[in-house]
Amino acid sequence: MMDRVFFTKGHGTANDFVILPDPDGELELTPALVAALCDRRRGIGGDGVLRVVRAAKHPEGAGQAGEAEWFMDYWNSDGSIAEMCGNGVRVFARYLVANDLATAGPAGLPVATRAGVMVAVVEADTIRVRMSTPRVYAASTATVGALTVPGVAVDCGNPHLVCGLHDGVRLAGLDLSTAPLVDRALFGAGVNVEFVEPAGDLPGVDRHVRMRVHERGSGETMSCGTGALAVGAVALREAGLSAGSAAVDVLGGRLVITCDEHGAWWLAGPAVLVGSGRVDVAALA
Numbered sequence: 384m385m386d387r388v389f390f391t392k393g394h395g396t397a398n399d400f401v402i403l404p405d406p407d408g409e410l411e412l413t414p415a416l417v418a419a420l421c422d423r424r425r426g427i428g429g430d431g432v433l434r435v436v437r438a439a440k441h442p443e444g445a446g447q448a449g450e451a452e453w454f455m456d457y458w459n460s461d462g463s464i465a466e467m468c469g470n471g472v473r474v475f476a477r478y479l480v481a482n483d484l485a486t487a488g489p490a491g492l493p494v495a496t497r498a499g500v501m502v503a504v505v506e507a508d509t510i511r512v513r514m515s516t517p518r519v520y521a522a523s524t525a526t527v528g529a530l531t532v533p534g535v536a537v538d539c540g541n542p543h544l545v546c547g548l549h550d551g552v553r554l555a556g557l558d559l560s561t562a563p564l565v566d567r568a569l570f571g572a573g574v575n576v577e578f579v580e581p582a583g584d585l586p587g588v589d590r591h592v593r594m595r596v597h598e599r600g601s602g603e604t605m606s607c608g609t610g611a612l613a614v615g616a617v618a619l620r621e622a623g624l625s626a627g628s629a630a631v632d633v634l635g636g637r638l639v640i641t642c643d644e645h646g647a648w649w650l651a652g653p654a655v656l657v658g659s660g661r662v663d664v665a666a667l668a
């Protein structure tokens with residue numbers, strides 16, 4: 384184990400990550416180390432960890448090494464591993480470009496993830512990522528306190544449950560300090576739960592909604608890219624649109640979901656690196 388580890392801190396719409404450069408896959412990353420790094424009082428603080436490792440040097444990235452040089456090894460703040468992180472990919476691409484580890488040409492920068500290769504296009508402050516196609520596959524519910532809200536399960540590479548609020552219930556009134564109760568038989572591997580309410584008309588997009596999210600493995604976060612993809616896909620579907628765009632306002636800003644004329648799904652929003660340093664792993668322990 385290395386006793387000092389370099390890190391960069393970054394975020395996308397305030398979904399924040401500890402980024403660990405580990406090009407040759409030498410770092411012994413464990414659930415305990417991830418949880419300690421993400422601790423907001425005793426560690427660096429973050430909703431998750433992004434390990435930056437060459438695809439060829441990681442067992443789960445090796446199969447994609449022909450398409451993508453880099454693998455995003457994503458961990459939630461509780462030390463669990465997830466298949467995909469939409470904001471994470473955008474911040475990961477920002478990190479690669481800022482550190483001259485990759486160039487962002489017009490064709491985009493491929494990033495390997497456990498859910499396949501995503502392609503990031505850097506457009507100044509915004510990073511747009513071509514995501515996997517969201518798949519709506521079941522009806523279900525989420526319960527928060529005394530409130531049970533119907534929703535739909537959406538697979539975005541990772542699992543989501545999108546619940547639209549009705550009958551005067553507002554996002555601001557929800558207590559998401561603990562995980563909503565869900566159907567554990569349907570979501571055996573856990574689920575990220577999004578609650579959604581309509582927002583006013585917004586020029587330039589077909590739909591405009593607000594969401595809050597309780598993430599599997601991280602609790603309530605300020606934003607979730609794959610969650611916004613799930614919410615945007617449901618919003619366009621409910622509007623009867625097979626292509627179009629949806630603005631999804633999260634606590635940390637705005638993400639835009641687009642399904643283009645070719646049926647490709649895109650997630651766009653800001654991605655920011657805020658600083659770098661070196662962490663004393665022994666002190667974390």
Ligand SMILES: N[C@@H](CCC[C@H](N)C(=O)O)C(=O)O
Nearest residue numbers: 465468469470541607608609
């Ligand atoms: N915040 C992420 C999603 C991170 C993974 C998620 N908590 C899970 O366990 O699936 C995003 O921006 O997509």
